[in-house]
Amino acid sequence: MSYAEIVFPIPLDKRFHYHIPDTMSGQIRIGSRVEVDFGPRTTIGYCIGIVDNLPAESSGYRIRDIKRIIDETPLLNDKMFELCRWISEYYFCSLGQALESALPSGVRRIRKTQITRQSKTKDPFLSDEVALVKPYTPNQAQAKALETILPVLESDTSRVFLLYGITGSGKTEVYLQSIHRTLELGKQSIVLVPEIALTPQTIFRFRQRFSTDKIAVLHSHLTEKERTEHWKRIRSGQAKIVIGARSAVFAPTSNLGLIVIDEEHETTYKQQNAPMYHAREVAIRRAETENAHVILGSATPSLESYYHAMSGKYTLIKLPERIEQRPLPTVDIVDMSKEMNPKNPMPILSKRLEVLLRHAVKEGNQVLLFLNRRGFITMVTCPRCRFIVRCKRCAVGLTYHKQTSKGHENKLFCHYCGKEYDMPTVCPDCGYPKLRNTGTGTEKVEEHIKKIFTIPDYVKNLPGGPADETTPTVSRMDSDIMRSRQSYRQALYDLGTGETDIMVGTQMIAKGLDLPNVTLIGIISGDTMLYIKDFRSPERTFQLITQVAGRSGRGPKGGKVVIQTFNPEHYSILTAAKHDFEEFARKELLYRKELNYPPFSQLLRILIEGVNQEMIANLSGEISRRIESTLGPGVEILGPAPAPLERIRGRYRWHMIVKASNFSLLKQAADSVKDIIARYGKAFLVTFDHDPISLL
Numbered sequence: 001m002s003y004a005e006i007v008f009p010i011p012l013d014k015r016f017h018y019h020i021p022d023t024m025s026g027q028i029r030i031g032s033r034v035e036v037d038f039g040p041r042t043t044i045g046y047c048i049g050i051v052d053n054l055p056a057e058s059s060g061y062r063i064r065d066i067k068r069i070i071d072e073t074p075l076l077n078d079k080m081f082e083l084c085r086w087i088s089e090y091y092f093c094s095l096g097q098a099l100e101s102a103l104p105s106g107v108r109r110i111r112k113t114q115i116t117r118q119s120k121t122k123d124p125f126l127s128d129e130v131a132l133v134k135p136y137t138p139n140q141a142q143a144k145a146l147e148t149i150l151p152v153l154e155s156d157t158s159r160v161f162l163l164y165g166i167t168g169s170g171k172t173e174v175y176l177q178s179i180h181r182t183l184e185l186g187k188q189s190i191v192l193v194p195e196i197a198l199t200p201q202t203i204f205r206f207r208q209r210f211s212t213d214k215i216a217v218l219h220s221h222l223t224e225k226e227r228t229e230h231w232k233r234i235r236s237g238q239a240k241i242v243i244g245a246r247s248a249v250f251a252p253t254s255n256l257g258l259i260v261i262d263e264e265h266e267t268t269y270k271q272q273n274a275p276m277y278h279a280r281e282v283a284i285r286r287a288e289t290e291n292a293h294v295i296l297g298s299a300t301p302s303l304e305s306y307y308h309a310m311s312g313k314y315t316l317i318k319l320p321e322r323i324e325q326r327p328l329p330t331v332d333i334v335d336m337s338k339e340m341n342p343k344n345p346m347p348i349l350s351k352r353l354e355v356l357l358r359h360a361v362k363e364g365n366q367v368l369l370f371l372n373r374r375g376f377i378t379m380v381t382c383p384r385c386r387f388i389v390r391c392k393r394c395a396v397g398l399t400y401h402k403q404t405s406k407g408h409e410n411k412l413f414c415h416y417c418g419k420e421y422d423m424p425t426v427c428p429d430c431g432y433p434k435l436r437n438t439g440t441g442t443e444k445v446e447e448h449i450k451k452i453f454t455i456p457d458y459v460k461n462l463p464g465g466p467a468d469e470t471t472p473t474v475s476r477m478d479s480d481i482m483r484s485r486q487s488y489r490q491a492l493y494d495l496g497t498g499e500t501d502i503m504v505g506t507q508m509i510a511k512g513l514d515l516p517n518v519t520l521i522g523i524i525s526g527d528t529m530l531y532i533k534d535f536r537s538p539e540r541t542f543q544l545i546t547q548v549a550g551r552s553g554r555g556p557k558g559g560k561v562v563i564q565t566f567n568p569e570h571y572s573i574l575t576a577a578k579h580d581f582e583e584f585a586r587k588e589l590l591y592r593k594e595l596n597y598p599p600f601s602q603l604l605r606i607l608i609e610g611v612n613q614e615m616i617a618n619l620s621g622e623i624s625r626r627i628e629s630t631l632g633p634g635v636e637i638l639g640p641a642p643a644p645l646e647r648i649r650g651r652y653r654w655h656m657i658v659k660a661s662n663f664s665l666l667k668q669a670a671d672s673v674k675d676i677i678a679r680y681g682k683a684f685l686v687t688f689d690h691d692p693i694s695l696l
Contacts, residue, residue, distance in 0.1 A: 607643065
């Protein structure tokens with residue numbers, strides 16, 4: 001008799017054995033999905049092995065039959081299957097979860113897996129007419145970069161390149177010509193971008209250089225049917241270039257030659273639920289197993305990637321100047337503590353930024369105003385008893401929105417669980433009738449900008465006086481109003497055509513946009529990240545300021561940036577103002593080495609969640625003591641302690657950080673507490689996050 005080893009996409013790292021009926025003998029393959037009875041219900045699992053004899057641990061159990069084989073041909077080939085095995089081990093998740101993450105939801109629902117021709121359902125990303133253009137003649141730095149990359153593409157020994165190029169230096173052209181050479185070699189390429197908002201612009205650039213039928217798109221704003229059709233085209237080999245967000249790293253290419261990761265430093269490449277993989281690390285591992293190559297591109301590389309490049313693990317390539325030797329924008333740092341006064345205790349715009357904003361509008365130029373906070377008011381408090389209006393399910397303050405993402409007006413909104421509340425008229429704690437609204441979000445900035453351009457004393461100074469045509473068009477880009485792919489496309493189109501004069505936005509406007517008519521960038525609050533309890537806060541502050549500033553001055557008019565901050569002397573802000581990544585990296589790496597943080601160590605965050613806070617504290621302590629007693633001085637444990645966000649969706653959260661010199665020690669730490677976790681059963685959720693991006 002033959003038995004199949006089956007795993008399920010659940011947080012249980014265990015294989016189950018099912019009998020293969022004679023009628024199915026020889027039909028089931030490793031990687032095939034099967035329909036089986038699992039507990040009281042019928043569900044779908046993945047076959048990961050076939051054995052002739054049952055293992056000892058299965059004796060005494062009732063062995064059920066496989067009910068149906070879903071896939072005549074496995075959806076995942078052998079190399080992808082092995083990649084999922086690695087993800088399961090490296091990111092401490094079940095193999096079933098890893099296998100499930102590699103397949104789009106629409107593909108998982110396919111009953112038959114044979115490849116069919118693409119239907120003629122128009123894809124809005126690929127249907128518009130685009131004229132082909134010839135490759136640009138590379139400048140000296142680009143040519144040198146290509147001289148390094150192109151010969152290696154013919155090699156079967158996988159290499160990783162870190163393309164460190166300042167904003168506007170022409171990294172995309174290096175990508176395009178590298179992909180062109182990959183196509184000539186008969187191989188496929190994957191291009192990852194960090195934000196869905198960038199996908200339309202990226203697709204447009206690639207369609208200018210490659211025929212549309214060679215391009216496929218994978219990201220969450222496609223319909224399920226569209227995503228499935230693209231997946232089929234990739235798997236059949238019809239599509240040679242795959243463009244998408246994080247999950248596109250699993251694109252089913254049969255002959256992979258190159259993976260490009262644009263803005264490789266971005267935190268959106270890290271999955272925030274199981275399996276908590278990082279697309280950059282998965283891409284590098286996949287390239288190693290398939291003899292492909294990786295280009296990591298950024299103006300502000302992650303310190304881990306930069307350290308690997310400086311130590312020789314990656315090949316470092318620099319693009320130190322902007323295209324056509326255009327200068328980087330000049331930067332003013334404004335100390336907002338000096339802008340405060342009794343009449344305006346918390347100004348939105350500094351005098352300097354308002355003057356430059358007025359000038360930019362007069363000159364007919366475009367402006368981007370950046371603030372990484374959504375909503376209108378970021379906190380509602382009571383001035384008498386200091387009560388903060390918080391979410392009932394989460395330990396976070398509520399944000400006031402005049403218009404919520406659900407289309408409701410004048411609501412308080414939790415940005416963690418999504419629950420909406422009515423705005424209270426009195427303090428819920430002491431009954432005081434005058435609540436205080438503090439903090440500023442993008443919605444408030446947008447309203448403020450519209451107001452100042454309708455004030456007569458302000459408007460009369462504009463060319464042509466107070467006529468309607470002189471009032472600038474102000475738009476906003478954040479997740480509250482960017483609800484569909486059409487929203488992104490329209491916002492980018494209006495910016496590109498000049499329909500929008502002033503754009504207020506969150507980090508969506510910080511990445512990859514190339515807008516030659518933007519001459520002014522205003523960073524409303526440049527130090528928001530510094531107040532977050534995370535060792536990466538200075539790095540993120542530097543990256544965000546530099547990336548936002550890089551949207552300015554890309555055309556012949558040049559550019560200007562204003563950084564408003566209450567920390568004008570912080571090294572991350574000072575070095576960002578000088579566009580000096582190498583100086584920032586030197587300082588930050590010294591601090592990281594002294595404190596033994598990555599890249600000088602590896603981290604494992606253990607997060608424990610449940611509804612009983614006392615029992616969570618006890619479980620956390622037991623886990624910590626077990627790791628310490630098992631590994632001793634081989635690891636350092638920070639915590640356990642309540643997480644910075646102590647309660648989310650009604651569940652309390654404790655965490656601890658395990659520091660170790662290598663992955664093997666982290667694995668020993670995780671393995672040592674599995675029996676403790678199993679003993680507590682389903683009462684608590686314990687998550688292992690290897691090299692966490694966020695400690696909240």
